[in-house]
Amino acid sequence: xxxxxxxxxxxxxxxxxxxxxxxxxxxxxxxxxxxxxxxxxxxxxxxxxxxxxxxxxxxxxxxxxxxxxxxxxxxxxxxxxxxxxxxxxxxxxxxxxxxxxxxxxxxxxxxxxxxxxxxxxxxxxxxxxxxxxxxxxxxxxxxxxxxxxxxxxxxxxxxxxxxxxxxxxxxxxxxxxxxxxxxxxxxxxxxxxxxxxxxxxxxxxxxxxxxxxxxxxxxxxxxxxxxxxxxxxxxxxxxxxxxxxxxxxxxxxxxxxxxxxxxxxxxxxxxxxxxxxxxxxxxxxxxxxxxxxxxxxxxxxxxxxxxxxxxxxxxxxxxxxxxxxxxxxxxxxxxxxxxxxxxxxxxxxxxxxxxxxxxxxxxxxxxxxxxxxxxxxxxxxxxxxxxxxxxxxxxxxxxxxxxxxxxxxxxxxxxxxxxxxxxxxxxxxxxxxxxxxxxxxxxxxxxxxxxxxxxxxxxxxxxxx
Amino acid sequence: xxxxxxxxxxxxxxxxxxxxxxxxxxxxxxxxxxxxxxxxxxxxxxxxxxxxxxxxxxxxxxxxxxxxxxxxxxxxxxxxxxxxxxxxxxxxxxxxxxxxxxxxxxxxxxxxxxxxxxxxxxxxxxxxxxxxxxxxxxxxxxxxxxxxxxxxxxxxxxxxxxxxxxxxxxxxxxxxxxxxxxxxxxxxxxxxxxxxxxxxxxxxxxxxxxxxxxxxxxxxxxxxxxxxxxxxxxxxxxxxxxxxxxxxxxxxxxxxxxxxxxxxxxxxxxxxxxxxxxxxxxxxxxxxxxxxxxxxxxxxxxxxxxxxxxxxxxxxxxxxxxxxxxxxxxxxxxxxxxxxxxxxxxxxxxxxxxxxxxxxxxxxxxxxxxxxxxxxxxxxxxxxxxxxxxxxxxxxxxxxxxxxxxxxxxxxxxxxxxxxxxxxxxxxxxxxxxxx
Numbered sequence: 001x002x003x004x005x006x007x008x009x010x011x012x013x014x015x016x017x018x019x020x021x022x023x024x025x026x027x028x029x030x031x032x033x034x035x036x037x038x039x040x041x042x043x044x045x046x047x048x049x050x051x052x053x054x055x056x057x058x059x060x061x062x063x064x065x066x067x068x069x070x071x072x073x074x075x076x077x078x079x080x081x082x083x084x085x086x087x088x089x090x091x092x093x094x095x096x097x098x099x100x101x102x103x104x105x106x107x108x109x110x111x112x113x114x115x116x117x118x119x120x121x122x123x124x125x126x127x128x129x130x131x132x133x134x135x136x137x138x139x140x141x142x143x144x145x146x147x148x149x150x151x152x153x154x155x156x157x158x159x160x161x162x163x164x165x166x167x168x169x170x171x172x173x174x175x176x177x178x179x180x181x182x183x184x185x186x187x188x189x190x191x192x193x194x195x196x197x198x199x200x201x202x203x204x205x206x207x208x209x210x211x212x213x214x215x216x217x218x219x220x221x222x223x224x225x226x227x228x229x230x231x232x233x234x235x236x237x238x239x240x241x242x243x244x245x246x247x248x249x250x251x252x253x254x255x256x257x258x259x260x261x262x263x264x265x266x267x268x269x270x271x272x273x274x275x276x277x278x279x280x281x282x283x284x285x286x287x288x289x290x291x292x293x294x295x296x297x298x299x300x301x302x303x304x305x306x307x308x309x310x311x312x313x314x315x316x317x318x319x320x321x322x323x324x325x326x327x328x329x330x331x332x333x334x335x336x337x338x339x340x341x342x343x344x345x346x347x348x349x350x351x352x353x354x355x356x357x358x359x360x361x362x363x364x365x366x367x368x369x370x371x372x373x374x375x376x377x378x379x380x381x382x383x384x385x386x387x388x389x390x391x392x393x394x395x396x397x398x399x400x401x402x403x404x405x406x407x408x409x410x411x412x413x414x415x416x417x418x419x420x421x422x423x424x425x426x427x428x429x430x431x432x433x434x435x436x437x438x439x440x441x442x443x444x445x446x447x448x449x450x451x452x453x454x455x456x457x458x459x460x461x462x463x464x465x
Numbered sequence: 466x467x468x469x470x471x472x473x474x475x476x477x478x479x480x481x482x483x484x485x486x487x488x489x490x491x492x493x494x495x496x497x498x499x500x501x502x503x504x505x506x507x508x509x510x511x512x513x514x515x516x517x518x519x520x521x522x523x524x525x526x527x528x529x530x531x532x533x534x535x536x537x538x539x540x541x542x543x544x545x546x547x548x549x550x551x552x553x554x555x556x557x558x559x560x561x562x563x564x565x566x567x568x569x570x571x572x573x574x575x576x577x578x579x580x581x582x583x584x585x586x587x588x589x590x591x592x593x594x595x596x597x598x599x600x601x602x603x604x605x606x607x608x609x610x611x612x613x614x615x616x617x618x619x620x621x622x623x624x625x626x627x628x629x630x631x632x633x634x635x636x637x638x639x640x641x642x643x644x645x646x647x648x649x650x651x652x653x654x655x656x657x658x659x660x661x662x663x664x665x666x667x668x669x670x671x672x673x674x675x676x677x678x679x680x681x682x683x684x685x686x687x688x689x690x691x692x693x694x695x696x697x698x699x700x701x702x703x704x705x706x707x708x709x710x711x712x713x714x715x716x717x718x719x720x721x722x723x724x725x726x727x728x729x730x731x732x733x734x735x736x737x738x739x740x741x742x743x744x745x746x747x748x749x750x751x752x753x754x755x756x757x758x759x760x761x762x763x764x765x766x767x768x769x770x771x772x773x774x775x776x777x778x779x780x781x782x783x784x785x786x787x788x789x790x791x792x793x794x795x796x797x798x799x800x801x802x803x804x805x806x807x808x809x810x811x812x813x814x815x816x817x818x819x820x821x822x823x824x825x826x827x828x829x830x831x832x833x834x835x836x837x838x839x840x841x842x843x844x845x846x847x848x849x850x851x852x853x854x855x856x857x858x859x860x861x862x863x864x865x866x867x868x869x870x871x872x873x874x875x876x877x878x879x880x881x882x883x884x885x886x887x888x889x890x891x892x893x894x895x896x897x898x899x900x901x
Contacts, residue, residue: 127760127761127762128761128762128763128764128766128767129762129763130763130764158760158761159760162759162760166759166771215559307887308887308890308897309890310890311890325792325793325795325796326792326793327592327793327880328555328556328557328558328588328589329557329558329559330557330558330559330560331557331559331560333557334557334588334879335879335883336880337880337883337884337887338880338884339884343887343888347890357792358760358762359757359758359759359760359792360792362757362759363803366799366803366860369860369861370799370860370861372861373860373861373862373863376861377854377863378884378888420809421806424860424861425806425859425860426799426802426803426805426806426858426859426860427802427805427806427809427859428806429806429807429809429810443810443811444811446811446812454761455761455767458761458767458768459712459737459740459767459768460761460767460768460769460770463768463770463772463812464770464771464772464810464811464812464813465759465760465769465770465771
């Protein structure tokens with residue numbers, strides 16, 4: 001008995017001694033008061049694991065002479081982009097004064113907002129892709145709304161630097177995988193190297209919630225002889241889980257439950273639903289389920305059949321995050337066509353081009369270009385400026401960060417890519433990439449090229465990749 | 466019915482798809498011969514009896530032909546040669562019933578032969594034909610053993626007979642995957658490999674094999690039929706494609722040449738090839754490389770870089786692009802285009818446009834044993850000719866006409882039909898199912 005008391009006292013002491021900045025867990029003044037609980041974790045509203053990202057220093061910069069796509073559908077020939085203190089100050093023509101800025105001549109080159117990938121698993125499935133790094137699917141129950149992708153992110157994944165240098169990626173959403181109907185929370189990152197994931201977290205970005213319909217959940221759990229093993233099983237499990245979440249959300253005295261806190265956040269509209277779903281008929285059912293339960297689907301990811309229901313997607317205000325040319329790798333992808341994006345755009349529905357790939361994230365601009373060209377061949381002309389929006393502002397909108405990034409507009413983050421040629425051409429590459437006005441990649445300066453801890457001392461360290 | 470024309474004559478548009486080979490002249494073209502040279506402006510390609518009779522600058526000569534196509538300045542190239550692929554073996558990757566690319570439950574490995582398994586009506590064949598791929602090396606993949614089996618050279622035409630050359634090559638995995646399959650280590654891989662070739666040698670000499678089969682945990686790693694199938698490999702009459710990535714592994718593979726001097730090897734993958742490029746060049750072993758791998762996806766690919774192809778090329782290695790590492794083979798042209806773009810990056814090694822196109826046409830064809838016959842436009846080559854709506858290495862371009870063996874091909878597929886059906890979403894009269 002005595003011994004137990006001693007241990008408790010010692011651990012409380014140690015905790016208080018270590019928690020120099022925290023407050024929630026300190027044993028504190030234990031005067032026997034009945035109204036204040038002795039221990040209390042931070043609440044959801046207090047935002048645990050907060051972003052510690054700070055913009056790196058930058059030089060007030062004027063990009064002049066380049067063709068500028070602002071991400072919001074505008075193209076400016078011989079444009080001027082001014083940024084200072086991490087923010088875009090002005091975007092316009094050659095008449096804009098550049099006084100007080102370091103002037104960079106972009107004649108013959110192109111400027112876009114930083115490219116944004118709405119669907120990535122970098123860090124959760126990092127390179128090298130060994131079993132010990134396999135952190136993307138908590139495939140132990142059909143619904144795991146309690147898990148957070150950020151707790152799996154390995155910031156040393158060399159994939160982040162390739163996405164930056166080859167793809168001009170400045171922001172990206174890391175999603176849990178698609179083994180589960182409810183895979184957990186996503187996290188939105190700024191593509192800056194960091195020792196910690198908190199150092200990459202996009203300040204103020206809302207959380208996303210990964211859901212998956214169709215083949216994957218029923219295969220994973222059906223393969224184990226448990227529910228769900230069919231598409232109807234998928235819906236049954238989802239609906240019951242939502243009903244339970246509604247009960248939780250309506251009960252102020254409910255015991256804290258990590259998963260249900262996330263579902264409550266979805267019901268309240270604070271957490272955005274990103275639903276892996278390929279088939280048109282299933283997307284329609286999911287939209288009805290969302291109405292039944294009272295949440296909104298922000299985007300269908302991998303929506304290869306979205307072109308069959310562009311009208312429905314437009315009416316429901318749901319974006320389609322899609323590939324340009326992935327085809328036939330699973331039954332759900334058998335009706336994939338390259339005109340998907342163009343047909344959606346023609347119907348007035350929201351298009352985002354995504355990667356879901358450590359390789360394609362390095363060339364999202366080329367994927368968007370392919371999708372545009374396929375549309376043009378069937379008579380659907382979409383301007384280059386609008387196509388850039390598929391991988392910038394539209395992605396930002398669907399991630400809830402469009403008031404901060406995604407386009408080159410006054411007051412937004414200075415996330416900027418200078419391309420050495422037309423970004424919709426296979427022959428072009430990023431020459432410089434700024435994140436919040438800080439030059440984080442420069443093809444002309446080999447030291448402005450991040451090398452992760454993993455790569456140090458390895459063959460190929462610091463090489464042009 | 467041939468008409469005598471000169472190159473100055475006005476062109477007649479092609480209106481129907483002929484079922485049989487026609488003699489054809491494509492005039493007023495930007496001709497890419499595929500041999501690594503730069504494009505020829507105002508060029509001409511002539512095909513007679515399914516073979517190329519001329520490709521080069523227009524010189525005003527007369528010729529007799531069935532058909533003249535005025536390319537109106539468009540790019541005209543040899544068909545793309547895709548390797549290494551599973552084209553014709555897979556309808557849907559994740560649907561095992563439709564996927565013949567692996568045979569993990571079979572007691573056979575090296576003796577597997579894809580030739581009777583290739584389905585020329587697979588949508589993947591049609592889609593890739595429409596992307597300008599006219600011939601391919603297609604193979605099963607390693608599954609039960611380090612040996613994948615015997616791949617074939619196929620054409621992608623619509624005549625229902627895809628096999629150009631059966632049992633054109635054997636494939637073996639001597640990298641990480643091979644180590645896993647051989648029992649868990651690279652040492653086991655090389656022991657299994659040597660034992661297998663020794664068995665084949667014994668059979669080649671009319672002798673008897675030393676063992677009926679090599680097994681582990683009930684799995685047959687090499688049976689009698691597999692050893693039999695390796696006879697042409699050890700004799701050097703059948704090519705051996707070796708999957709390998711790490712520089713040290715490449716050295717070990719090259720060293721096998723001293724032990725088995727007749728092996729006709731091709732390295733596949735070779736992500737760290739640039740580190741040992743001089744040794745590969747000295748050995749005279751060609752490489753089918755993964756062009757855009759830039760990540761250390763495994764501990765055997767730590768030095769992966771997009772400059773790999775360019776650096777090996779500069780060291781004198783014969784390098785074609787490997788389709789196995791990319792999302793689908795129709796991305797080969799995109800991969801090649803990226804290597805052209807890479808050439809502009811400080812510190813990087815890329816390819817010239819001509820070199821890049823050769824890396825997906827004449828070079829893989831040559832490595833596949835079809836040098837001078839496929840992937841190239843020159844006298845005597847097969848009449849595989851593609852007319853494009855733009856620069857063929859640009860992501861926005863696709864073929865407008867594809868000839869294989871001199872026969873113009875249909876370019877429709879499940880995808881093109883879906884595209885047309887869903888051009889609009891109007892169902893006011895009848896459901897979409899009646900729209901065909």
